[in-house]
Amino acid sequence: MARKSPQEKKALSYEKDRRNNYGENDKSSRKNIPRNKREPNSANRRHDRLVTQSATGPVDLDAAEQADERLGVKKSKRWRKYRDAPLADHIVCRLARRARKGMTTPEAAEERIERVRRRSRRS
Numbered sequence: 001m002a003r004k005s006p007q008e009k010k011a012l013s014y015e016k017d018r019r020n021n022y023g024e025n026d027k028s029s030r031k032n033i034p035r036n037k038r039e040p041n042s043a044n045r046r047h048d049r050l051v052t053q054s055a056t057g058p059v060d061l062d063a064a065e066q067a068d069e070r071l072g073v074k075k076s077k078r079w080r081k082y083r084d085a086p087l088a089d090h091i092v093c094r095l096a097r098r099a100r101k102g103m104t105t106p107e108a109a110e111e112r113i114e115r116v117r118r119r120s121r122r123s
Contacts, residue, residue, distance in 0.1 A: 007119070014091075014120035018084035021093070033081060040077035047076075088120035 004012070020026040051070045054063065085093075092113050099109035 014088035
């Protein structure tokens, strides 16, 4: 396997490295991801338990049918995790934001954005 040049390493870094762009502290994901996975499952179990409890007791076919229908009617809750943004995209967004806010001149920001795009393999 051949050694990679610094330019190749930089392009790989821009492509493979990821940054949190969800808008919250990246450290909070340690608690929020498990919580977000847990809450919909708990709500679905609670709904199923309440519906099936209404059909308990002596055998009543009407109550059983109603409970079965109610179980199928409500759409179960779900949560999905979204991947972080590639480093190149994250840097481009930050540079564009700085130019919009007047922190740098638009020409300088555009030059740096073009440099990042040239260095990354994706563009």
